[in-house]
Amino acid sequence: MKIFQREQRSLFGEILDWMLTPLLLLWPVSLALTWLVAQGLANKPFDRALEYNAHALAQLVGVQKGVVQFNLPQPASEILRADDSDVVYYQVKGVGGEFLSGERELPAPPSDEVPMPGEVRLRDAELRGIDIRVAYIWVRLPLKDSPLALVQVAETREKRSVLATEIIKGVMLPQFVILPLAVLLVWLALARGIQPLNQLEQRIRARNPDDLSPLDDRTVPLEVAPLVSSVNDLLTRLHDSLATQKRFLADAAHQLKTPLAGLRMQADLAQREGTSTEELKRSLQQIGRSSIRATHTVNQLLALARAEGSGVVLARQPCDLARLAIEVVRDSVPRALERHIDLGYDGAEPGSPGVWVDGNPTLLKELVRNLVDNALNYTPSAPDRPGVVTTRVLADTFGRVLLLQVEDSGPGVPESERELVFQPFYRALGSDADGSGLGLPIVLEIARKHGAEVQLEDAHPGMQPPGARFSVRFAASEQAPD
Numbered sequence: 001m002k003i004f005q006r007e008q009r010s011l012f013g014e015i016l017d018w019m020l021t022p023l024l025l026l027w028p029v030s031l032a033l034t035w036l037v038a039q040g041l042a043n044k045p046f047d048r049a050l051e052y053n054a055h056a057l058a059q060l061v062g063v064q065k066g067v068v069q070f071n072l073p074q075p076a077s078e079i080l081r082a083d084d085s086d087v088v089y090y091q092v093k094g095v096g097g098e099f100l101s102g103e104r105e106l107p108a109p110p111s112d113e114v115p116m117p118g119e120v121r122l123r124d125a126e127l128r129g130i131d132i133r134v135a136y137i138w139v140r141l142p143l144k145d146s147p148l149a150l151v152q153v154a155e156t157r158e159k160r161s162v163l164a165t166e167i168i169k170g171v172m173l174p175q176f177v178i179l180p181l182a183v184l185l186v187w188l189a190l191a192r193g194i195q196p197l198n199q200l201e202q203r204i205r206a207r208n209p210d211d212l213s214p215l216d217d218r219t220v221p222l223e224v225a226p227l228v229s230s231v232n233d234l235l236t237r238l239h240d241s242l243a244t245q246k247r248f249l250a251d252a253a254h255q256l257k258t259p260l261a262g263l264r265m266q267a268d269l270a271q272r273e274g275t276s277t278e279e280l281k282r283s284l285q286q287i288g289r290s291s292i293r294a295t296h297t298v299n300q301l302l303a304l305a306r307a308e309g310s311g312v313v314l315a316r317q318p319c320d321l322a323r324l325a326i327e328v329v330r331d332s333v334p335r336a337l338e339r340h341i342d343l344g345y346d347g348a349e350p351g352s353p354g355v356w357v358d359g360n361p362t363l364l365k366e367l368v369r370n371l372v373d374n375a376l377n378y379t380p381s382a383p384d385r386p387g388v389v390t391t392r393v394l395a396d397t398f399g400r401v402l403l404l405q406v407e408d409s410g411p412g413v414p415e416s417e418r419e420l421v422f423q424p425f426y427r428a429l430g431s432d433a434d435g436s437g438l439g440l441p442i443v444l445e446i447a448r449k450h451g452a453e454v455q456l457e458d459a460h461p462g463m464q465p466p467g468a469r470f471s472v473r474f475a476a477s478e479q480a481p482d
Helices: 011-058 074-081 158-193 195-205 225-270 277-308 321-338 361-377 439-449
Strands: 061-064 067-070 088-093 099-102 120-127 130-140 148-156 317-320 341-345 356-359 387-396 401-408 453-458 468-475
Touching (some): 011 158, 321 387, 321 401, 341 361
């Protein structure tokens, strides 16, 4: 559990953090780099002076009568010592390393260094616990075997530190003013940059709750346009959903009004004075039929609402579609016998390869039941000429397609009405079949939930009556459950 995580992140604060954090982290790095650069800049002029002094002293080393001598005039000695900040030291050694003049304690060059006559070299050293900068040169003398004399000039580092500090001050002090100013400018620029978001928020808050029209995406920044486009898409879908709900409620109220009005009318008739027993029985029969119709309509409405429910995750499991279809056919046999209809099943056997589909068994059974009920409702039948309703489940194991078909010997559906029959409460004109007009919309919604396609065609093209065949095409499961 993230204890210190904020529930809501501020976009302004997030961007500001990512902009200022690198700036504040790089500032100490800039200080360190500036200090190193300042040290190098401060060393250069003083190193040149040391090199000049080393060359000058090297010219004063000579040989007289085979003896190495160093003659330092008084003015030159005064120049070496003339400094209020730093102390200048020098040292001259002969060809045998004997001390000739200067500071005896001045450290010698590294022992592993190869002498290069006439070349001035620089190094850092320490004298009596004080850091010094040393310039030294090897001098070739006109003696046998070309021996070398050593001349060293050193000074303390006070002037260098003072100059480096001045450079640091000159560079860094303006940054103490620039950095807060930069932070302020970043703050103001960011506030100005996200102002279109605030304006968009105000526009959305000022809208009427019933206003679901799309937002104008031309007045927002390019980066926000995809978000506004997504919101517009959501508003469009919400508008369509609300319109569908309003139409559904209006149609449902209209459909329930008829059986409820019949119930009330029959109840009033039954309560009249002088009503005979036969009239009372007929009224009760009408009340029973109206209540059955109202109950069926309510059940269909609930089934459609359950099928259309997009907020509920569909619980899926491997389902044997052939077994579900046979169970529905068996349950519908009494009603088919009552209507003198030949109802049967023809297709794959339960448990055979290819009959399994991933889905919700309750909804799939509701789909089959509505197709069978629709066929029973719209198939004319008589004892001497019974209608035929056939349910099939066909499996294509190679193409991994599972097909459910329900066909009848009824009048069929004209091509002009084949899309309309899937709309809620739509019923074909000229039909006296009893129904609520919700069965096929339920079938369509359940099929969509399972990624299936529903097709409607003539069962017997070119014949009269042509009949109707409803086909639902599923993607079969790869294998049956263990």
